[in-house]
Amino acid sequence: MTSAEKFLSMLIALVAFAAVIAVILFLARTFGERNGGRGTAWAFMAPVVLLLSVGLVFPALMTVYQSFLDARGDNFVGLANYATIFTSPDQLTVLRNTVLWVVLTPFVSTAIGLIYALLVNGARLEAPAKALIFLPMAISFVGAAIIWKFVYEFRPLQGNVQQIGLVNQIIVWLGGEPVQLLIESPLNTVLLIVILIWIQAGFAMTVLSAAIKAIPDEIIEAARLDGVGVVQMFRFVTLPTIRPAVVVVLTTIGIATLKIFDIVQVMTGGQFNTSVIANEFYSQTFRSDNQGLGAALAVLLFLLVIPIVAYNVRHLRSSEAR
Amino acid sequence: MSTTTPPVSAGTSPKAPAIPAGTLARKKLSKPWASLAAIVLAVLWTIPTFGLLVSSFRPERAIKTTGWWTFFSDPQVTLANYEKVLASEGANALFPYFVNSFIIVIPAVVIPMTLATLASYAIAWIDFKGRDVLFVAIFALQIVPIQVTLIPLLTLFVDLGIAGEFASMWLAHSTFALPLAIFLLHNFMREIPRELIEAARVDGAGHVKILFSVLLPLLAPALAAFGIFQFLWVWNDLLVGLVFGGSENRPITVALSNLAGTRGTAWHLLSAGAFVSIIVPLVVFLSLQRYFVKGLLAGGLKG
Numbered sequence: 107m108t109s110a111e112k113f114l115s116m117l118i119a120l121v122a123f124a125a126v127i128a129v130i131l132f133l134a135r136t137f138g139e140r141n142g143g144r145g146t147a148w149a150f151m152a153p154v155v156l157l158l159s160v161g162l163v164f165p166a167l168m169t170v171y172q173s174f175l176d177a178r179g180d181n182f183v184g185l186a187n188y189a190t191i192f193t194s195p196d197q198l199t200v201l202r203n204t205v206l207w208v209v210l211t212p213f214v215s216t217a218i219g220l221i222y223a224l225l226v227n228g229a230r231l232e233a234p235a236k237a238l239i240f241l242p243m244a245i246s247f248v249g250a251a252i253i254w255k256f257v258y259e260f261r262p263l264q265g266n267v268q269q270i271g272l273v274n275q276i277i278v279w280l281g282g283e284p285v286q287l288l289i290e291s292p293l294n295t296v297l298l299i300v301i302l303i304w305i306q307a308g309f310a311m312t313v314l315s316a317a318i319k320a321i322p323d324e325i326i327e328a329a330r331l332d333g334v335g336v337v338q339m340f341r342f343v344t345l346p347t348i349r350p351a352v353v354v355v356l357t358t359i360g361i362a363t364l365k366i367f368d369i370v371q372v373m374t375g376g377q378f379n380t381s382v383i384a385n386e387f388y389s390q391t392f393r394s395d396n397q398g399l400g401a402a403l404a405v406l407l408f409l410l411v412i413p414i415v416a417y418n419v420r421h422l423r424s425s426e427a428r
Numbered sequence: 429m430s431t432t433t434p435p436v437s438a439g440t441s442p443k444a445p446a447i448p449a450g451t452l453a454r455k456k457l458s459k460p461w462a463s464l465a466a467i468v469l470a471v472l473w474t475i476p477t478f479g480l481l482v483s484s485f486r487p488e489r490a491i492k493t494t495g496w497w498t499f500f501s502d503p504q505v506t507l508a509n510y511e512k513v514l515a516s517e518g519a520n521a522l523f524p525y526f527v528n529s530f531i532i533v534i535p536a537v538v539i540p541m542t543l544a545t546l547a548s549y550a551i552a553w554i555d556f557k558g559r560d561v562l563f564v565a566i567f568a569l570q571i572v573p574i575q576v577t578l579i580p581l582l583t584l585f586v587d588l589g590i591a592g593e594f595a596s597m598w599l600a601h602s603t604f605a606l607p608l609a610i611f612l613l614h615n616f617m618r619e620i621p622r623e624l625i626e627a628a629r630v631d632g633a634g635h636v637k638i639l640f641s642v643l644l645p646l647l648a649p650a651l652a653a654f655g656i657f658q659f660l661w662v663w664n665d666l667l668v669g670l671v672f673g674g675s676e677n678r679p680i681t682v683a684l685s686n687l688a689g690t691r692g693t694a695w696h697l698l699s700a701g702a703f704v705s706i707i708v709p710l711v712v713f714l715s716l717q718r719y720f721v722k723g724l725l726a727g728g729l730k731g
Contacts, residue, residue: 116594142556153561165580365573371670
């Protein structure tokens with residue numbers, strides 16, 4: 107297909123979609139007003155209910171079912187796939203890595219974001235200084251991974267081979283030997299985590315900076331008059347006030363981290379003991395043709411998201427009630 | 429109540445003279461350190477991207493044998509990498525995938541935005557049976573990770589005969605976006621004063637008319653917030669493109685990911701290609717920045 111043909115097919119699809127919407131609106135206008143608009147309500151809800159039940163609810167239930175089947179989906183194997191996740195050495199490494207990701211990423215990026223927000227708060231070049239940190243948010247994980255490939259690349263020390271990765275060049279400049287950064291485990295996982303921290307710190311910084319600016323001046327002023335120092339000000343005034351925002355940031359990054367896939371896929375493909383649940387799901391399902399195990403990993407991912415969301419919702423409720 | 433608190437009605441009062449000398453001194457002392465720390469962080473954060481930008485303009489041989497920092501002692505500039513990457517034909521051409529990304533993203537933003545507007549209107553302003561149950565169900569669906577749906581969805585697309593077609597990605601992206609879109613737009617619709625809707629109804633306006641002439645103009649910021657969020661989400665997506673995209677119509681992210689995985693990495697193509705793929709979301713992001721943060725915050729639970 108040429109580019110023009112692609113655009114044409116897209117236009118046709120959009121026109122078809124517009125036609126569907128026009129029919130819905132026509133039906134709603136002609137028949138919908140009876141019974142206080144119930145007809146309109148169902149005409150408006152129908153496409154959404156259809157898409158969500160066929161495209162989300164039904165597949166999710168199917169996946170739960172498939173997680174109890176064997177690799178090819180032929181025989182019922184009970185909890186065997188889940189047992190594999192929690193016993194096979196490969197899968198245990200996957201779990202270990204996922205824990206490492208989910209523990210390190212939210213806390214480190216939130217801490218860096220918070221520190222940076224405090225440092226530039228009220229500074230002269232605040233807006234551009236913030237933009238520099240925030241820009242990685244707009245870059246795709248794939249783009250970010252490629253950027254960091256240029257940072258982590260390793261070249262063996264021989265003849266006049268030069269390093270092209272920045273980290274190894276710095277090691278060499280300092281008189282050390284270049285390290286196979288993406289091959290040595292668990293160092294490689296930590297270095298991949300750095301990439302996500304690099305991306306998420308900007309998000310944390312933006313949200314927390316807004317929260318810091320929302321603290322009423324009177325509170326700051328009163329604390330200052332009481333002779334509170336910088337550190338105490340942070341501990342007893344700033345942090346308690348922005349606590350709800352910190353929780354939102356931590357949980358949001360936590361959920362995003364749990365589902366991290368792109369960075370691992372592009373940097374190592376999950377090799378060298380760097381795989382995580384979302385990546386292992388992809389490898390097992392589409393590379394190793396082990397659909398049962400893949401499905402079980404997807405279900406596990408879902409189960410792990412729930413407590414984080416529950417904590418977030420409960421915390422939001424309690425801070426609203428206050 | 430502290431008696432030392434000055435009346436706040438004075439508005440923007442100048443710095444209170446009562447600040448103890450110790451605090452003042454400490455504040456003054458910490459200032460240069462704060463600036464220095466901020467600069468160090470900002471430089472650290474920018475260097476990786478800067479390195480890629482410099483690399484993308486260096487000749488292939490230079491990229492593969494020396495680091496980008498040698499550019500400053502031995503500057504060699506070329507546009508050859510961009511020419512190769514942006515060529516519409518040839519083994520290394522990334523341009524077709526760049527086009528694919530646009531083809532995928534436009535309907536994947538328009539479709540959920542339209543459907544969610546209709547649904548959120550119904551939930552917010554029409555009293556119908558099962559409304560609350562539906563809303564809670566849709567809200568809960570936000571947290572379902574897309575991984576949970578991929579295998580059965582792929583089977584479904586194969587049965588429908590659209591596996592590997594653009595349509596499969598439009599449908600998948602639209603479906604995944606709906607819960608968040610409805611949640612976001614519903615919250616916004618509820619903030620519109622009830623009197624406005626009731627006045628229009630008294631005037632004899634039907635729901636369709638109210639939606640288009642009363643609500644839609646007010647909804648623009650919410651639609652923008654969702655639109656930009658969904659645009660970045662779809663443009664930057666790898667997983668959906670990898671699973672549902674055919675070899676001809678995969679998005680730029682998938683093409684780049686494949687390129688990065690090949691043996692004897694094509695560094696010169698990667699650097700230029702990555703930059704081309706970054707520019708579009710960057711432009712969208714910079715021009716609509718203020719809506720973006722709002723969308724991001726609301727999308728925290730998206731699966």
